[in-house]
Amino acid sequence: MGEVIAFERGSYMRKSIHFMVNGENYNLEVFPWETLLEVLRNKIGITSPKYGCGKGECGACTVILNDEPVNSCLVLAIEIDGKRIITVEGLVKDGKLHPLQEAFIEKGAVQCGFCTPGMILSLSVLLKRNPDPSEEEIQETIAGNICRCTGYVAIVEATRHAANILSK
């Protein structure tokens, strides 16, 4: 739909970008106002990053951009040229779930599930950097990922569980 607006407004300025999502290459033409969240959801059909606020307040759109968790609603598509993106689908390797995904299932850390992809991605970066985080470090990590269902207790428990499995 972006094309139509630009046409209507007479400002037909697009930029060609190349980026990688979950190991796959994409070449796209994007408008300067398009966000990474919109590109993922509407242009390449990856819907696990969710719209929750559009302002970086809730964390439901979290993805990993070159090893950093970011709110994809705050990243402009033109900024991702040449970069690597991981969404929660990308944590599944050869049909095997990431230990965090396993732990979220086992510990019942999922309820409505809307915050879950972003939550798991933020935590996966933590575990990569610190395989044995304390409860406080886990809480700090997800302070920007809001969850209304779980009260975070199970999420912290699941993360500790995943850390234990990873360190074995």
Added chain:
Amino acid sequence: MSSDKIKEETIELEIVKEEFSWIGKDIPRVDAWEKVTGEAKYTDDLQFGPKLLHAKLKRSPVSHGKIINIDTKRALSLPGVKAVVTGTDFPYLIGLYLKDRNLYAVDRVRFIGEPVAGVAAISEEIAEEALELIEVEYKELPTVFDPVLGARPEAPIIHPDLGRYPHSDFIYPVPGTNISNHFKVRKGNLEEGFKNSDIIIEDSYQVPHIQHSTIETHVAIAEVDFRRNVTLWTSSQSPFAQRNLIAQAFGLPQSKVRVITPYLGGGFGSKAGVTIEACLVPLAMKVLGYPVKLRMTREEEFFGTFVRQALKAFVKMGVKKDGKIQALEVKYYWAGGAYTEYGVNITRASGYSSSGPYEIPNVKSDTYCIYTNHPVGGPYRGFGMSEIHFAIESHMDEAAVKLGMDPVEFRLLNALRGGAETLTGNKMHPTGLSDCILTVATTLNMKEKEVCKSPVKVRGKGIAAMWKAPAMPPDAGSSVFVKFNEDGSINILASGMEIGQGYHTVLTQIAAEALTIHPEKIKVLSPDTDRNPYEWQTVASRLTWSTGNALLKACQDIKDQVFALLSKSWEVNSKDLYLINGHVVCLSDPTKKIALKNVAIYGIRMPDGKLEGGPIMGHGMFVPPDVTPVDPETGQGRKPVVHFTTGAQAVEVEVDTETGVIKVLKAASAFDVGKAINPLQVKRQMEGGLVQGLSSALFEELKFDQHGKTLNPSFTDYKIATSLDVPSDIVSNIIEAPEHDGPFGARGIGEHPMIPTAAAIANAVYDAIGVRIKRLPLSPEGVLSAIKEKGGEKREEK
């Protein structure tokens, strides 16, 4: 009794105790795999192709006014705009219990943010631009924001047509006023009760408007075909209520409306009944053949959907020196917002529960739903109970202080027990309430006061109890189909919503137990009103109980059909047949055994060689069996509600006397769930509810300016609890006093865990600083000014 006798009885009990394969087991949630991998599809994730149009709503900037003129011509001529709709295009009324709401405002607006026009365009940006081109002229009217003032006869009237709105027969509007429902309870003799009391405690409490803050904002897509069949995909808790209310509003037969509801990203009541769909369907009717999508921004979420009603509570309690409560008089004034189509029933629920979970011989209770010029009040997890329990349970502690009695003992002394008479004059069923109170008091070691090392921080402990019944019309039904697949697996077709509470998992465990089929072979399908059978709504914590019962009947239906077939084929008594591991076996002839999959689809040969049977489908339904109406003047009735889930919470807080910041350090919960179908998921409900309750107690308040405009519609200005606010020590206890008509004895637990939290925290704060804060949230400003006030009092005393 001799020890031998006791031993004997214990052994007998053990033998009688039923062994379950799947009930009471912590099986992983059946929806978790999809959700952790990103596969789960929510409404916003559905794809509708290039024909999809986008809708935006023009909202009223005045809180009460006449619409003088709406000019949509310029908007309609903007390239890319496909349709503009206003209230006069479809001037229909909609509502669950009271039809007081227009789809779009018709000649009058009643709150800032009320939709006055809608636009469908080829992009969101164009729709947004078109809104700017719609010109609306208003003549402002006097406003009402306070429910107590709004109830007065001289208040400006917000709904002059109140007397003409259709409503349920258990709702009592007072035409000519702003009172859209007045529910009364009269029990015993109030004056006598106060006369018999040694101490009378009177006070008032306030709870502000808050918002559900589901992480998924409301989103829906509607398409109307050329024969005027409506299809609606929506993030809703209530596919059938949606269908029914939309059909009623447009004068369509229900069968012309199809509602499809994928996974839902948080509900808590905000997606019950009909909200944004009322604005979307009229747009889709103007652009036949086009799917039209409407998604709320986070900002719109705070005033454009439901908010929780605000409450002003007045409580007067008479107590004897021995601690027995003699009399209770309450007045609850609910600020219902501009429309109370749903909220009127919250008022009713707060009436028949207005005493809290206590046995009180003399009660006078008046609960009022009052129109105000604020956003629309609606259902919110707890359906009024968190709010009234903040009042009642704060008041219980005040009474205990005046009596010089321990708050735990005071509660235990008055707690409703099985057989005791409730305020509505019926007998309480067996309940674990006292166990819950005792359990949390023991867990938190209530009698011991903890000391904090910091000189400016003080600690305190507080407790609160609760009760809640499912609030619903007497005909709120559930129905279930179960069908077999060739591989012996089953699909459960039902229309409750998996909103995060674990509904799919609970149904899976119930069917697994009843049919001895492994949970991995059970699939629960999301609702589609054209395909799945009827369910009233996913509200009131009623599904485990209600759909659970319907499912048990459907499973029994399958067993009856299979056993009838096999007893004929095997020439045995069907009473000798039973299920084990997905096989039918025969008690009287061990050689007879067949897998369900070999009989449930293809039938079976009879002794004469003929084939009988075929694809088997089970069906079952359930409606509340024995609820009776109450007397409108006294609220007395034989059985006004189906049952009460009871429980208690205790918390320990630390109050910083320099900053006023409250930190909840520890929390214990105990709830009587009858039977925990999945104990882990029950505990997860308790944790989530506790933190939501904590958030409402400490942080949340919708702030309005003097004109009624919402000032903090974002997560930056409206804070909800993050991971950093969670107590480090949370203990959740399950108490099980079986529900006589619940599936395996179960009753609901979805809403209850947030109900006592705010009161428990307020009581702990009192314990810490000796100041009673009677208004939520317990903000640092509020705490500091309360401390200052108390300091002032002390100085005066000196």
